[in-house]
Amino acid sequence: MKTTLLKKIFASCFLLTFLNVPYSAMAQEDLLGTIKEDESEAKKDFVQATFKGTRVINFHTSEVLGKRTLDFRISHRFGEFNSGSENAYGLDGPASIRLGLEYSYDGRLMAGFGRSSYQKQFDGFVKFRWLRQTENNSMPISLTLFTSAFATMQKDPNKASSGFDKYENFSSRMSFVHQIIVARKFSPSISAQIAPVMVHYNLVDEFTDLNDMFFIAAAGRVKITKRLAVTAEYAYKLRDFTKTKDYFNPLGIGIDIETGGHVFQMHVTNAFGIADNQFYPYNTSSWKDNGIRLGFNVSRVFTL
Incomplete structure (x- = not known):
């Protein structure tokens, strides 16, 4: 009888344990589901490819290279259309070219350097993506900080006549x-950006010229197909910084063509200089006088 009683007790315990397993499993699944939901809510889906590359035409975009990505860039500007048929409407030159190498390790901080033929200039920059637009608009914009330095290696053209080297x-x-x-x-x-810009020259041409120059730069991109987009950029000078020469606001219109690891950009612009310290303040060509030129940028990206 004791054996029968023990069997009944054991069977009852087993049955209760067995019946409790689904409830315990369901409770664990509910907990895991809650954690996953919290993780999903915490995870932010960022907007991708506001602009296809790190440049619109001349202007920097808000984009930063991806993680451990190296970008080799070639930028070229031909001569002006108004140089006439004898000069193949600028294709014969004079031309300016810039070679650049840029890298990002973490996808937020990016650095680069380059060499421009115009004014024999070296440049370096740092770019940091501080804010990034999200799909759910919890962050409605992307915000990128940019700073750069330039050094011209050209000789003072007036040294012989003045007896003084301004680059001493x-x-x-x-x-x-x-x-x-x-x-x-x-x-x-459709994408767009706007940027306040400050340009500072340690040395300016005239005593009355300002060392600090301020601009508002705007740019946009309209995607036509998966691999083709139309771009435009314009910078407005906020105040005159010289009284001795006329300079014109830079304006460019172009197309972006994506081909695998290459981004090929063709455009028309009135800017001859390719570096930021050149085309923002000291642009001597105007669209009104056909002082525009063909140009292109080629970007080749490597993942390291």
Whole structure:
């Protein structure tokens, strides 16, 4: 009888344990589900490719290279259309070219350097993506900080006549550009950005010229197909910084063509200089006088 009683007790315990397993499993699944939901809510889906590359035409975009990505860039500007048929409407030159190498390790901080033929200039920059637009609009914009330094290696053209070398001190060769780039992708096809820009030259041509120059730069992109987009950029000078020469606001219109690891950009612009310290303040060509030129940028990206 004791054996029968023990069997009944054991069977009852087993039955209760067995019946309790599904409830315990369901409770664990509910907990895991809650954790996953919290993780999903915490995870932010960032907007991708506000602009296809790190440049619109001349202007920097809000984009930063991806993690451990190296970008080799070639930028070329031909001569002006108004040079006539004898000069193949600028294709014969004079031309300016810039070679650049840029890298990002973590996808947020990016650095680069380059060499421009115009004014025999070296440049270096740092770019940091501070804010990034999200799909759910919890962050409606992307915000990127940009700072750069430039050094011209050209000789003083007036040294022989004046007997004085204006580049005697190396600091006189230096100039700087700082920007805060605010961008937004409004739809899969339309993106735009705006940026306050400050340009500083340690040495200016005339005593009355200002060392600090300020601009508002705007740019946009309209995607036509999966691999083709139309771009435009324009910078407005906030105040005159010289009384001795006329300089014109830079304006460019172009197309982006994506081909695998290459991004090929063709454009028309009135800017001859390719570096930021050149095309923002000291642009001597005007669209009104056909002072525009063909140009292209080629970008080749490597993942290291």
